[in-house]
Amino acid sequence: MARLLSYLLILASLTLLPAAFANANQNGQASDMVKIAVDDLPVFFSPYATDPLELQYANLFFDPLFRWTDKRQIEKRLVAKWRTIKPGVTRFYLRKNIKFHSGNQLSSKDVIWTFSQIVKEPQLKRFFAGINSIKRVDKYSFDLHSALSNTQLLDYLTHFFVLDAAFYTQNKIDPNTAQEIISPQHNKLLISGTGPYQIKQYNPALHLDVVANKDYWQGQAATNELNFIKIKSANSRQFALLANDIDISASISNKTIDTVHFAKSKSLVEVTSSNVVFFTINDKRSDVFKRSVARNAIHLAINQEGMVKHIINNMGSVRATFTPVQQVELELPNPQLPTYDVPRAKYLLDKIEMPAYLTLLVLVDEVGNTPEVAKALVNMMKRVGIKLVVTEVTDVGVWNKQLFDYDFTLSVWQTSLMDSNNIYQDLFVDSELASYIGALFEQEKSLNSIEDKVNLFGEMQEQHRIIPLFFQNKIWATDNKYNLATIFSINGIPYWHLLTTN
Structure with a gap:
């Protein structure tokens, strides 16, 4: 009632x-x-403003050079074909007779002018830093110079929306x-x-x-x-x-x-999307978390399967570690999933001198799941004798300043990128966890490649420093007369x- x-x-x-x-x-x-x-x-x-267009809107008004389909395939949009000229140089050929809303015809000049607008904005670095230059060949073709692999480059070019150069400059x-x-x-x-x-x-x-x-x-x-x-x-x-x-x-x-x-x-x-709720444990504020047994005890006290069931109504999944673009559905409960063991957690914590209370910094997400997760964590920690004090923030700038002042953090991360190297680059450099992850990376002086960083990131999860609590899907609702389920890309x-x- x-x-x-x-x-x-x-x-x-x-x-x-x-x-x-x-x-x-x-x-x-x-x-x-x-x-x-x-x-x-x-x-x-x-798409390249200080606060750029969300991708669903960008695709309304502009076409990208490429885009992802629902089958995880790259689809040519403004590009008709492409080929490698030599290592580091790829030639792209535009479709002919495509017109802008103004009536102007699309040409390679528009691609080059658009790139000049992109490089003016520092926040676009994650998508286009790997592109060194774009040079015109003729009206419908251009050479792109980049050290990126083919799959990395095409993935980034799904975010390259071409602007009407003559329209914007003349007006x-x-x-x-x-x-x-x-x-x-x-x-x-x-x-x-x-x-x-x-x-x-x-x-x-x-x-x-x-x-x-x-x-x-x-x-x-x-x-x-x-x-x-x-x-x-x-x-x-x-x-x-x-x-x-x-x-x-x-x-x-x-x-x-x-x-x-x-x-x-x-x-x-x-x-489905690369949307993960991350929980981190910080050993800068409380030395007790320098001990793996303390971090393990905290993880044992968290019922991740229960969160998926009761907070997001099974609209997602739990996996032991974060793996990019993994579309494997796991039924709950699953013996391979992280262990939830309150008696074991209490046993371990009884042997540790814990602080009187612990603190959690929460970055509130737009759907509102992180506050719900925080409430669940408060109750879970209470069951093992821990008082958890929660602070919620909505501003990323405030979050970054306060990140290391708390024992735990809780945030949501997602990306529209699909290449695994690009995904890790986004997570390590541009996500809300970048400062935390970067601090852990700085402790290792021998990280010379993305592979080294990925391996260390996996070790961080095994050490319970970073815990992917669950992967959540986006939920839409629709009148049945529309084919909404069939219009989404793989990302x-x-x-x-x-x-x-x-």
Whole structure:
């Protein structure tokens, strides 16, 4: 009864949600418009801005050189073919007769100009630092100079979205400028890519309405209009779907996913991704954790399988160690999984002089699972006689400053990269754990290659310094009339131009 009452309260709260979808038909929008609830909207409309476009939006307005399919295959997009000229030099040939939204024709000059914009932004280093230069060969071909392997390079090029050089330079438009409100009467083109959709209406606090590009090089998208509606609350997104105010919901709450099953016209879509909840143990604050027996005891006290079952409703998996792009589903319980043994943990801790209390720093994730995991950890530690004090932060800058002031940390990491070397590079250099991992690497003076670092990272997990608590999948909810389950790439990116009705 209590759960039913909470559902009714959330449904009642939907009357307070933005009116972006409530008055859709009154505003004269197309009847075939699909309404998609998202937790946030872009502020900048460039893949290379200070706060770059999320990949699902970047693929709306721009095409990458390559992209990943749902079969873990590289698909040529703006590139027609490529070949190795000599070691370190690859020649790419663009598709011909592709036009930008402005009407300008795509050429190799656009690729080179786009790269010049990329190298201006330090935060893009992880994707493009391995590219030394790009040189024009002719109108439709260019040579890319890089020491990266072929698979590494193509993986990074899935993030290379080509901009319309003439449009931005002639109109003196800075792609790094935050976009203001766009009304349906606004006839000035603000961005120009080769992608399947263009902006119709935009309010950063409410919604992003896009319409199909009629001149798209692959043919006009089957769904003419998409309206991305900003609803911060995961519960509110889900119940807006159940109330038929929206058609599709992103990142729904794990707590209430069972409510979708009550509606025969709705269903869940579970999308696999490299999304890991990491728990770390720091020996800088408490010397006791320099002892492996103390770290082992803490690990024994953590019920990882229980977290997957009760916090994310089995929408994920547990593995003993982190392995990139491993798509193996493990049934729970599984004897190969990390051991949960409270009596053994208490036995070991009784032999150790532990501090009066221990501290946990939590980086709150957008879905909200890390606070739930933190609560579970507090209860688990209590069972073995440990008082755990939790501090939650939402700012990564604050997180990095305080990282080593706590005994434990809890954070979520994910990547859209698929090559294993690229994934480790992202984890070791650009993730929220990079400072912690880097400090452990500094203790080893003989790390000369990525392979050496990967091996040491594995040892860190075996030593219970870094514990991948569980791997969580993204959960979407949809009206059954849409083919939502078939539009995602292997790395979890929705390609919205593939959306159709069943």
